[in-house]
Amino acid sequence: MNPLIDDRLAELLFRSLRLGDLADLPAFADHDPETFRLYVDACRKVGRQVLWPTYPTTDAEPPTLQDGRVTLHPETLRGFEHVRELGVIAATRPEAVGGQQLPLAVATLAHAYLMAGNLSTAGLAWLTTGAAHLIEAFGEDALKATFLAPMMSGRWTGTMALTEPHAGSSLGDLTTSATDAGDGSYRIRGAKIFISGGDHDASENVVHLVLARIEGAPDGVKGISLFAVPQRRPAAFGPNAADGPLEPNDVHVAGLIHKIGWRALPSLALSFGDEDDCRGWLIGAPHRGLPQMFQMMNEARIGVGVTAAATASVAYHEALAYARDRTQGRALGAKGGDQVAIIEHPDVRRMLLRMKAIVDGSLALSVATARFSDLAANGPEAERDRAHAILDLLTPITKSFPAEFGYEANVLAVQIHGGYGYSSEYVPEALLRDQKLNSIHEGTTQIQALDLLGRKVVAGGGAALRALNETIEAAIADARKASVDEAIIAPLEAALGEVGKLTMELGMKGAGGDLDGMLGHGVDYLTLFSIVVIAWQHLCLATTARSEDSDFHRGLVQSARYWAATELPRVALLAERCRVDRSYLELDPSWL
């Protein structure tokens, strides 16, 4: 049976990130390390026992669209019922809105098991958390009273309806319109595409968080507002709205997207206001839609990161079990004798170690970033700004590294399975398809690169980068004290210096007006920065595990050594490309 996530790693993260200490913060005073562990345990059980067994069928038999309504697979409904009962949706929200005020770091670790079990089912809850959180943070009291309780309990689910056919990465160009109806609501009109969870039969209602432009609003990103647009609108607003009658709200399913992954979760083309009777309620201030959305973005992007880590983790465990079991060939130089398990072949172990390094690093980073989010919001007053700066800086890396490198891990899982990996009878190919989305939604990798280099590292005169540097240097000092192998530490130190130097140089280019020169290699910059950040994560894991003498600990040290020897040297290479390579900057599109 696939464990989905290595429990020993989860336990180690508890210690290395001192998650138990979060219970000492006043915001989490209702908790103690035991409630954290029990919740991780509960999610682990549901992930393994309920969701994972549904994964192959729900992937093979996607939802159907008939007469404008979407029907989910019965197994998805059953799985979602368990996820809802666990209390996943409101886990991190305060008690006042029906939540349990769990630290995001603990929730991130716990929910990794659910995402690993069946990301489409768990995704429905995750989308709802995001949508409800926006209403909680910015909505007026009457809207909160109406929407929050049914959403937090999962009676109603939520969506993020941002993307339009002509406005994906460039949300500033969206055209869905909102006209003041004079009764506190707006009439919404427009078309959205790819809206996940946009219609289904797992809940009584769906609340779309729609980005639209109020008539007469300024052009571009400064003219976008956020609306709550229920699929069916309550006849009366207030705490009992969900128990009263619901009327159609002129939101229609225009099409079901046929997808290569996340197949159990419907993504839809939606049209709003075909009959000019679609009502939306403004959330927050007019024209502040995007900045509001961005305030919630860190959380959503950490969610993508941990989902990608989980998807790679499942593939790793699948490949590991297969490699131990499958016999093929003999040791190099051996003549005759029985065939050996393929894990005996050095290159199969190379693939497994690479996967392990990617998976462990991704999961550790996701939880670590979530912890900075907890400290930024609820930490000791004096530490908040610093935690916030590091959180902002790490978010694009946490969003993109697990997705991009995780995809590579998913490819390796197929490779280790040989021809069987290429067959849909085996699970790695499905995980591969699922993983690909993570580099596309919630801002593509390219957008993350622009965010990191164009915004995050230069913000506050490089304050975030300095704060992160200090944090990593402290980890290095701890590692030295614990006599961790220099071969792991020294290359990290050197690469960290390289990042600082390169950032300065690119910043100068930008300041001198050469934006292409600064940002044109943004993804290379993102990659090299990520390699360093992951090396730091491996160092922390190896340092914490030092007191143990176990196979697990030896495996961690080996991953850290692998990363230091194989990936860290690439930092200098990529940095050089950022400095001098202009091959594609000077490539004329007509030459292709």
Added chain:
Amino acid sequence: MKILVPVKRVADPDNANKVKVSGDGTKVTSDGLEWKMNPFDEWSLEAALRLTENGSSKDRVGEVVLVSIGPKDAVQTIRQGLAMGAERGILVESDDDSLDSHVVAQVIAAIAAEEKPDVIFFGKQSADGDSNVAGTKLAEMLDWPLVNYAMAISTDDEGKSFTVKRELDVGQQTLKVQSPCVFTSSDRILQPESVKNGVTPADFAYPESEGGRYASLKGIMKAKKKPVDEKSLADLGVEAKRVNEYVKFDLPPARSGSTTFVESVEELVQKLHSDAKVL
């Protein structure tokens, strides 16, 4: 209705390969093991929870008291059960080495004298020792009726009497018992309509499941506030005097085997006979 459910922590059976035997072979060492609630106790706890709630509204209508005997951190097993819905817990502190089914039965008997439950619901055995004795021994000590391997239970008088079905090799046996009594369960107690308590609507069916219910985050937070009494063996007047002596433990032989694909049923039968020698 008040039900006492003894819950034991056992080494996670999914990680059984980590179990080691001490150098002299007289005990199983627990270093580095992950613990979980004995799965057989979990079935019984689930049945006890069903007997004491309205399954449809989830309102509690009775009381489930958990007892665990073991070192201090066995309290985690109790918390897990409290998070599933039990009302309170009792931890009887003792080191694992001084226990056997005789001591356990004595402890539970002493607690029963204080708590006066209607039912004591044991797991049929524990996943580590597999002795299958404690429940039976306890019923004998208390001189209460015992129904082993219950697969269906119903009561319509708040637990004063029960109709219990048992699964036998030759069919099913239906018994009527008066409380107080001792039960152990078979896995079929988890079937959607195996437990009827006269409160849960007669047509209500629980979801299919292979174990106890999952704790929710809300349940976990509530459990934190539920009381757990701590007692020592001396408090209960029990002497940690085992009647069993463990002479020797051996790990099971390493599994040998590989996967082979067969073309037909005939070939399968032939292989099971000639290679695996199980037919």
